[in-house]
Amino acid sequence: DIQLTQSPSFLSASVGDRVTITCRASQGISSYLAWYQQKPGKAPKLLIYAASTLQSGVPSRFSGSGSGTEFTLTISSLQPEDFATYYCQQLNSYPPWTFGQGTKVEIK
Amino acid sequence: EVQLLESGGGLVQPGGSLRLSCAASGFTFSSYAMSWVRQAPGKGLEWVSAISGSGGSTYYADSVKGRFTISRDNSKNTLYLQMNSLRAEDTAVYYCAKMATGYGSGSYYTMVDYWGQGTLVTVSS
Numbered sequence: 001d002i003q004l005t006q007s008p009s010f011l012s013a014s015v016g017d018r019v020t021i022t023c024r025a026s027q028g029i030s031s032y033l034a035w036y037q038q039k040p041g042k043a044p045k046l047l048i049y050a051a052s053t054l055q056s057g058v059p060s061r062f063s064g065s066g067s068g069t070e071f072t073l074t075i076s077s078l079q080p081e082d083f084a085t086y087y088c089q090q091l092n093s094y095p096p097w098t099f100g101q102g103t104k105v106e107i108k
Numbered sequence: 109e110v111q112l113l114e115s116g117g118g119l120v121q122p123g124g125s126l127r128l129s130c131a132a133s134g135f136t137f138s139s140y141a142m143s144w145v146r147q148a149p150g151k152g153l154e155w156v157s158a159i160s161g162s163g164g165s166t167y168y169a170d171s172v173k174g175r176f177t178i179s180r181d182n183s184k185n186t187l188y189l190q191m192n193s194l195r196a197e198d199t200a201v202y203y204c205a206k207m208a209t210g211y212g213s214g215s216y217y218t219m220v221d222y223w224g225q226g227t228l229v230t231v232s233s
Contacts, residue, residue, distance in 0.1 A: 031213040034220070043203055043223035044153065053212030087153050091218040095158050095167035102152040
């Protein structure tokens with residue numbers, strides 16, 4: 001099965017900061033990667049799919065890049081509502097469709 | 109508006125069984141694959157199982173293979189997860205998730221575009 005490793009697992013940042021989260025796959029997955037945001041007690045929310053395509057309604061400060069085994073999620077200017085946990089998920093061909101372990105973004 | 113409403117969670121003893129349901133509305137249910145994803149308390153997301161729109165293809169994580177069965181009733185717009193031989197490590201919030209296909213990066217890609225609110229399953233004596 002394909003494993004995903006996110007880094008860092010935790011980051012502390014201030015409003016207005018540029019934040020980058022990395023997701024590395026154990027084997028090449030082309031662009032079959034999605035990013036989700038989850039706030040405490042809530043279901044995850046889709047941010048980006050196909051590694052870099054912004055889901056409708058998601059603010060443009062979120063962007064994704066990468067292909068193959070290395071991917072990044074960037075928040076260009078962190079807003080108060082962005083403090084949450086972020087997960088990558090690989091959806092390469094057939095399941096299992098594994099998730100990364102998550103990156104918690106907290107207020108500095 | 110897409111809505112996914114899970115039910116059936118609760119407290120069950122180790123070795124017991126439970127059936128989760130997910131009532132879907134706001135989209136043509138039979139046209140979309142569906143998944144179950146779980147989250148143990150304080151932990152990350154774990155994909156559990158998926159089923160094609162017709163129900164003809166099913167997939168499972170190794171951790172639940174042989175114990176859990178995913179199914180769907182397209183006439184009732186409902187997704188199910190039958191969980192047998194439950195273990196303490198199955199304790200989690202279980203989310204129903206709608207799969208979708210979107211165009212990006214020059215091709216079509218799968219993702220989860222909608223999630224239910226989750227139902228808590230606790231396995232404990």
